[in-house]
Amino acid sequence: DAKTTQPPSMDCAEGRAANLPCNHSTISGNEYVYWYRQIHSQGPQYIIHGLKNNETNEMASLIITEDRKSSTLILPHATLRDTAVYYCILNDYKLSFGAGTTVTVRA
């Protein structure tokens, strides 16, 4: 039931920025865009979220388009430890995980 669309996989070079796109064309006005990641065999980890303004924290930046129909998660300097499945989720009161994007950071 995921209401977001993400590419299934992407590669990134270590030390470079990783830009992860997400489409959510049916987003409603009260839904936040949340990003989580799951490193192999671990529990999902919260990264960042936003409603309509761009957001930045110590892990990443989130850019949301003005119409809110898409967003981009930016990992500014990817490291090997950033290899994970990244999930873009619209959250009002529960998380609906899709297939996510498998990001592989290569040395």
Next chain:
Amino acid sequence: DTAVSQTPKYLVTQMGNDKSIKCEQNLGHDTMYWYKQDSKKFLKIMFSYNNKELIINETVPNRFSPKSPDKAHLNLHINSLELGDSAVYFCASSLRSGGARNEQFFGPGTRLTVL
């Protein structure tokens, strides 16, 4: 100092048995969740409790019964285990059940194998 902890980490059991998984959070959060991640790696929410009250109950068989003795604990009891119950079960908690401060913190997971 683990924020969300689960026990046991691994659980191997026979079909038909009854088992429980325990979850505790020390974050002072009001809301707790159970998720199931099957072999295809899809994470699906099963239950959510807010202040010990059930607020989300997805289409989960009656054999699964969550219990929240207090805000810091949410246990999952499974009766008459079936092969299809084999999965990794994740517990999570959040400050509240919706809105701006709903980021969820997940436990390390319990890998259940039913033989």
